[in-house]
Amino acid sequence: MAVVGITAPLSLTGRLFRGLVGPMIGLALVLGAGGAWAIHSIVEAVNDRLLGASARAVAETLEVQDGAITLDLPPWALGMLENTSRDNIYYNVYEGNRLITGYPHLPPPDPKEFNTRETHFRYGEYRGQRVRIAAEARRLPRTEHLVVVQVAETLEARWALSTRMLLQLVILEVALIALASFLIPIGVRWGMAPLTHLRRGMDARSASDFTPLPLEDVPRELRDLVNAFNDLLARLDSAVEGMRRFTADASHQMRTPLSILRTHIGVLKTQMQERARSESIADIEAATDRLQRLLIQLLTLARAEGAEPSGLTLTDIDVEATARSVAEEYAPQALRAGVELHLAVEGREPFVAKGDKVLLTELLSNLVDNAVRYNGHNGNVIVRVVGEENRVVVEVEDDGPGIPEDERDKVFTRFYRLNRDQSRPGSGLGLSIVQVLTQILDTRIELLSGQNNQGLRVRVIFQRPDAAAA
Template sequence: MTRSWWGRVPGLHPGSRSLHRHLLLWLLLPQLVLWAAAAFVTYNLAQRYADQVIDAAQYTASKALARQIKPIGNGLLIDFPRAAQDILEADPDDRIYYTVSTPPGQFILGNRKLPPPPEIASPRLGQPYFYNGTMTEAGQEMPVRVAAQYLRYGEVDQPQLMLVQIARGRASREQLARRILLDTALPLSVLVALMSMIVWAGIRAGLAPLARMRALVEDRAPNDLAPLELEAAPREVHALARAINTLLGTVHQSVSSQRRFVSDAAHQLRTPLAGLKSQTELALAEASDPALKARLQRVHDSATRSAHLVNQLLTLARAEPESGLAQGHARVDLVKLAAEPAAELVPRARQAGIDLGFEDQVGAPLFVLGNALLLREALVNLIDNALRYAGRGANVTVRVRALAGQAQVEVEDDGPGIAPADRERVFQRFARATNAGDGCGLGLAIVREIAERHAGSVTLEGNAPRGLRVLLRLPLAGSSSN
């Protein structure tokens, strides 16, 4: 058993979604991951730069505060006016806390709640130390960033250390980092969205040849095996088109062989069947024994049905798209084309006890683009079916009318009709709705084949109060691309 690696990756099997969505997912997912990584890196860089800027400001403030404390002998003179203190504590949302102490913890002034610096065996004098900590403010724990520096005071023979600390809440730093992130992420998001739109448009344009190929395949008839043409398509699509064309060529050869066999067999059978029919007619004229005459009549009827079947097979072969006869189209007057077979079949209708009539509801030529021989064959088949199955005493009417952009031929009878469940099935080859009559089940299949070759359609409808109406619709000349 052959297994694909797609089956081992959940949700990534290309058959589970369209190729467009699959490519879009694979192209947009890395963009989203990179966008998230860029946002994370940007936020951390913003925090680091904010720390550097605010740390520098805190270091400057700690030096300014240290200058206000002047050593006098073994003591200290604190020159820290109230105005300077108010400046430090002016912003209630981003307050600056300070502490001056002499190690090992003798408090001099400021806030006693600042976190102590980490233990340093030999602190460097006048150099800043920065660290994070927490302090309690109004009963709540608050993270702070602290700048500390050690200073020396006192006599030379009795030096002492003084610790100056400046602390500031981290809210301003995080706010600054978020602003930097927002100012960076917003244009980055716009660029990602714009890139996603470009990627979407690029995928759509790149897959357009596949859409055109799909349209070429979907729009063609089931028996149209002509090669696909994609001259302007990319190389990858050319490879797919060549593979499909190879398959179509193989199928075409197989179907053509079968059709040639049917056509050749039908041609070979026409002559002996015609001879058999003539001989049985002569034998019937000369036979006097009733039993022998009945047997000869059955042979004659069988020969007649076989000859009709052969003629229908030949007509079906001519209607196929590969037939040269099916390709030649010209402007044809459908009114005249329908009137001729209706008039020619009047003697046969009278012999069968059927009233055959023709109605021209146009009053002028009604031109369609098509093959006159094939269209005539389709009309003959429709009238022939009505005469075969309507029954003695029935009325058959051939009617031509013009609709919006279409010409319509109706063959209407008041015979037994066809049940609605069988009206689509009878268009299949060798399918019959009844065992009555001597038809072979190819008439309506031939009509549909010819109608499709002319971009038209054929449908069956009930005819109130009883009977059947067959509608053959063809595009008017100039309204079709055929």
């Protein structure tokens, strides 16, 4: 039987600590390597200074007397190299390849590598020991070759000093890492104090308070986060306010048909005459139809406003086929209303655009329903599909009373109705639904006058797939 372990999520302090441990260790290694190189360079430079001074002191005593090279080796010249590690000191003097004096087994110099302007340093071995050699060259009168003085010392003092300094460096780095590990949680808690204050303020708010969070005490690094949260609060406030307005408008619109239903049901209970009964039933049917359409439109509007354009997958749809289907669906309604419904297809094929077939059907259905519903008897409604160069246009045109130009922006407001239509059945939601759907489908809608400035012509403009891609 397998056992599944559940790991509790780390706190922000724990995440920061774990995220910083690796970089801190890496930085410590880099600093350690750099420190080791610096220590080696410093120790070598200090000891080479003394070793070179010793070689120069010996070289200054070189003379030529009676054709022979002599030197006076002062005790202090080699004594300056004495140290607590008791390193061994060696020397020799060469003229060219000829040893004049000193330790014969000390590695001889190569005169070609030397000049009289600077001291030459190198490592070598003498009797199985690693030594550091300083060589000083001189050009003496009446001598054919350069005279080179070499002074060498063993490396115990250098190694001891380097080891001691490296150990101190390691101790210092460990102490710094330990101190950082102790201070990081404290620093994080101190840095997060403004957010803690904001959280407490949010906890103290009421459920309906969506005012933005204050930015005065928020650190600069966290202001983008708080601004994003404030934007979210603003969108949430707008959504809640829209829901409240929607609920209030819906309850107001539903109150009238429900009152009619209740009134006529009461009449049916008490009124037994055939004529009154028939009138009440007719009113009940009209109110029921109105209530049914209102509920359908409310649900459609809520579904449309809840659709996220970013989460909608737009595909290639046949606009002409969708428009034909909508026209066929509303043909019986147009026939009952005494309105002739026509379908016209013009322009360049294919009539394909990017969109969603269900939403496009809902959009065209609302336009055709409005055109039929608000047209007069013996009126005409034309559903026209026009294929242009880079776009496909669907027009729904009627020869009814139309919409005055100064009110064409207002009719997209929910539940807004023209004064002349107050006595007609309707809810004022049709064009509101159309506007929301055009925004989701990334299309453009225009309200224009019909032919001879009579009626209304609604244009919905779609981009062709190749134009949208370009």
